Amino acid sequence: MSDDQQRFGDGQDDYLKGAQKAAEVARKAGGTAAKTAGTTAAGENTANAAAAVTQAGAEAGKAAANIAAGTAAGGPWGAILSAAWSLRHTLFKVLIFICLFLLFIVVAVVSLPSIVFNNIFQTDPSSVDPNAPTSITANFDDVSSVVSDCIKGGYDMALAEVENIITTGGYDHELSMEALINNGLISTDYDTCYTLAAYSASMQQRGTTKADMKSKLDAVAGQMFAVTYEVKETTKTVQLETAEGEEAGEPEEITVQYVVCTIHPFDQSVILTAFGIDTSAQYDQFGITYGEAITNMSNALKMTMYGTLSNGMVPPITDAELNAYLDSLTCSGTRKELMRVALSLVGRVPYFWGGKSAPGWNEAWNTPRLVTAAGSSSTGTIRPYGLDCSGYTEWVYQTALGVTLYDGTWNQWDATYAITEAELLPGDLGFMAAPGTVPVNHVLLYAGKDADGNQLWVHCSSGAGGVALNSPDYVTQFRRRKDIDLEADFTPATIEQGVNND
Numbered sequence: 001m002s003d004d005q006q007r008f009g010d011g012q013d014d015y016l017k018g019a020q021k022a023a024e025v026a027r028k029a030g031g032t033a034a035k036t037a038g039t040t041a042a043g044e045n046t047a048n049a050a051a052a053v054t055q056a057g058a059e060a061g062k063a064a065a066n067i068a069a070g071t072a073a074g075g076p077w078g079a080i081l082s083a084a085w086s087l088r089h090t091l092f093k094v095l096i097f098i099c100l101f102l103l104f105i106v107v108a109v110v111s112l113p114s115i116v117f118n119n120i121f122q123t124d125p126s127s128v129d130p131n132a133p134t135s136i137t138a139n140f141d142d143v144s145s146v147v148s149d150c151i152k153g154g155y156d157m158a159l160a161e162v163e164n165i166i167t168t169g170g171y172d173h174e175l176s177m178e179a180l181i182n183n184g185l186i187s188t189d190y191d192t193c194y195t196l197a198a199y200s201a202s203m204q205q206r207g208t209t210k211a212d213m214k215s216k217l218d219a220v221a222g223q224m225f226a227v228t229y230e231v232k233e234t235t236k237t238v239q240l241e242t243a244e245g246e247e248a249g250e251p252e253e254i255t256v257q258y259v260v261c262t263i264h265p266f267d268q269s270v271i272l273t274a275f276g277i278d279t280s281a282q283y284d285q286f287g288i289t290y291g292e293a294i295t296n297m298s299n300a301l302k303m304t305m306y307g308t309l310s311n312g313m314v315p316p317i318t319d320a321e322l323n324a325y326l327d328s329l330t331c332s333g334t335r336k337e338l339m340r341v342a343l344s345l346v347g348r349v350p351y352f353w354g355g356k357s358a359p360g361w362n363e364a365w366n367t368p369r370l371v372t373a374a375g376s377s378s379t380g381t382i383r384p385y386g387l388d389c390s391g392y393t394e395w396v397y398q399t400a401l402g403v404t405l406y407d408g409t410w411n412q413w414d415a416t417y418a419i420t421e422a423e424l425l426p427g428d429l430g431f432m433a434a435p436g437t438v439p440v441n442h443v444l445l446y447a448g449k450d451a452d453g454n455q456l457w458v459h460c461s462s463g464a465g466g467v468a469l470n471s472p473d474y475v476t477q478f479r480r481r482k483d484i485d486l487e488a489d490f491t492p493a494t495i496e497q498g499v500n501n502d
Helices: 012-036 040-059 064-086 090-111 114-121 136-169 173-179 192-202 210-219 269-274 290-306 319-328 333-343 389-401 409-414
Strands: 227-238 252-263 368-370 382-384 416-418 429-431 443-449 455-461 466-470 477-481
Touching: 090 290, 114 136, 114 192, 136 173, 136 192, 136 210, 136 227, 136 252, 136 290, 173 227, 173 252, 192 210, 192 269, 192 290, 210 269, 319 333, 333 389, 333 443, 333 455, 389 409, 389 443, 389 455, 409 416, 409 429, 409 477
Parallel strands: none
Antiparallel strands: 227 252, 368 382, 416 477, 429 443, 429 477, 443 455, 455 466
């Protein structure tokens, strides 16, 4: 679909709508900040000033009906805006909007990471970067790329450590690289918004710079992806050669040692280590803990940039949990492979209306994009890029087996045949309803049962905020892919980038 090619920076002529949405987000965030942040004294004073001006007009008998309408549409601040606009005197309108602009600045200062917004609002002139972008989106992309580059540096260090283990130990290089378990190629489980919020909080929102953040992240790069290994032996057939490079006699079998290295997924706790944060310590500015302050700032940033908190809200399945779950399944190797690939995205890829992707990990996932596919309330908004329900099931079958289910729930229905609920096996499909009987359908992958006998389904859901494993009760249709053998054993021929290989 066309949204696969849409980037956040495209269509800048529509960015005024984004700014208006950000202002609405700031209004809502202001209510949260008033409850949780001690800094709201300035915000309350500003709001009180605005309310006083409004009250002056209201007492003169102006705009009672408009105030009521504004309250219904936008709460107290909607009432203030409506009342201000209804006043006859331009001076009142100017004062109101000056007060609201000041309130927006206050909310931005206390609720949004300074590493992103200081260059825009210049609340800390000493750390303003004159060479940095001057728009919110460009500045967000700029500092986010610093985080991404640092994480990439940590991954490269893990690969270098693997090479060092093989070389210094004298292990067979070819066999060792074939045996490498590279879980670092899964979605690197870091949250950019959380990282930017953690850095800003660690600096008390003062003196934040890209160079300082990069230096601190680089200092812990070696801890980002842990590497463990196990030494093994095997026999290998080799052809001996003379000094002149000619074959010498018959091939021989020799015993060689190789090493099974595991690069573990990104360790999120390293972010706190990098910035020296104790999440239980008191954050003086807000009168709450650092952990709460970071979460508040991270959520405010997500709402401002994405318009949603869904990004990263589903806990990912760890490698240990995934392997244990696969071991518990009594099904074919092919079905286990489908489940391994399907579960590797749990908590790592958000829901995105119209989202499709080629097999393997997509670097565009979790980056802001405009929703262009028609038919959803999210169409026209900016969201973290991901998959929709049929895009997810198609991705799983393509990545695991190289088999297509086709695009859309209707086509996937036609590519499968009906089975009974009792016949369900991991990797089979479930549908909310038969196509054409509901306005919007939903497709899921059956994943087995939990300890209590409840059906488990893995699917990409807007309600869950992305790929999730749970037990929805709305699945009524059960289907299986046509013309392929799902009961065969399966041995991966290659290590696929972006998939958690055993």
